[in-house]
Amino acid sequence: MKFQDLFKIAPVTLLLLISFITLFIFQVLTGVSIDNPSAQDLIKWGANVLPLSMGYEPWRLLSSAFLHIGLMHLLFNAFALYFFGQVAEPMFGHIKFLIIFLLSAVGGNILNNYLGWQSLLDGSTTLPAISAGASGGIMGIGAALLIATICKMSVAGMRLNLKSLAMIMGINLIYGFAVPGIDNAGHIGGALAGALLGLAIALPHSKQQKNIQIKKSASIPVWITAMILIIFFGWIWLDIHQQIALHLN
Numbered sequence: 539m540k541f542q543d544l545f546k547i548a549p550v551t552l553l554l555l556i557s558f559i560t561l562f563i564f565q566v567l568t569g570v571s572i573d574n575p576s577a578q579d580l581i582k583w584g585a586n587v588l589p590l591s592m593g594y595e596p597w598r599l600l601s602s603a604f605l606h607i608g609l610m611h612l613l614f615n616a617f618a619l620y621f622f623g624q625v626a627e628p629m630f631g632h633i634k635f636l637i638i639f640l641l642s643a644v645g646g647n648i649l650n651n652y653l654g655w656q657s658l659l660d661g662s663t664t665l666p667a668i669s670a671g672a673s674g675g676i677m678g679i680g681a682a683l684l685i686a687t688i689c690k691m692s693v694a695g696m697r698l699n700l701k702s703l704a705m706i707m708g709i710n711l712i713y714g715f716a717v718p719g720i721d722n723a724g725h726i727g728g729a730l731a732g733a734l735l736g737l738a739i740a741l742p743h744s745k746q747q748k749n750i751q752i753k754k755s756a757s758i759p760v761w762i763t764a765m766i767l768i769i770f771f772g773w774i775w776l777d778i779h780q781q782i783a784l785h786l787n
Contacts, residue, residue: 544624550632551623554639555616558672561604562612573608577668580607585670586647588654592778599651599775603643605670615672622679629686630739634760635679638735641767642678642728648771649727655778667721674724678732680707685736691743731767738763 544552561583566572570579581587584601591598606612627635647669654666684703711725738759 548627588666599644599647602670639675642732643675645731646674646724646728650723669721674728677725677728681729681732682736686740689740691740
């Protein structure tokens with residue numbers, strides 16, 4: 539799909555891509571390494587790091603999704619978002635697509651921090667790694683597409699190949715475990731959040747396609763699911779936040 543077509547069909551995807559690239563350019567212009575940014579630079583630009591994200595800077599759970607660790611990381615995620623976005627955004631709608639990306643990104647970071655905190659409580663002397671990147675949000679979009687395909691959801695005749703999509707998601711997950719330094723928790727957490735939101739979108743559509751009468755309020759399950767996820771993420775953040783405060787005192 540050409541970029542002019544992407545602007546018409548998937549504008550949110552294009553805006554996300556522009557935001558990733560623009561932020562990266564600003565980083566490089568201020569002296570951040572194009573290939574190997576330092577931990578200090580990543581923290582300065584909004585990376586996810588447990589003591590800060592679960593402390594008094596929870597905005598990092600979201601800002602880190604727009605930050606990338608080097609040019610290759612940016613290119614890989616940009617291509618993945620372009621690949622998924624041009625299909626997912628027309629299928630789910632602009633707002634729902636954005637909600638899937640944002641909540642999946644936050645969900646991935648929440649799981650990353652939760653597991654990191656549990657590891658510290660279990661006596662690990664290794665501090666959780668700094669994480670950044672749109673992978674959690676992208677995996678959420680991929681998982682939502684996978685659920686939509688399983689539910690045989692189609693919009694304007696658009697229907698995906700289940701086998702190919704499952705293979706792509708499987709390769710991404712396996713790659714994360716095979717290569718050191720990959721945020722596996724971020725991938726899994728993002729995929730789980732995306733799958734839940736995808737299910738809330740796909741089920742009403744599949745009923746409609748089977749000529750089962752549903753009202754326009756069929757979109758309500760999506761917003762209910764989104765609110766439940768937000769409350770759940772907030773509860774986990776508050777719990778870990780309070781535990782950190784107790785340990786510091």
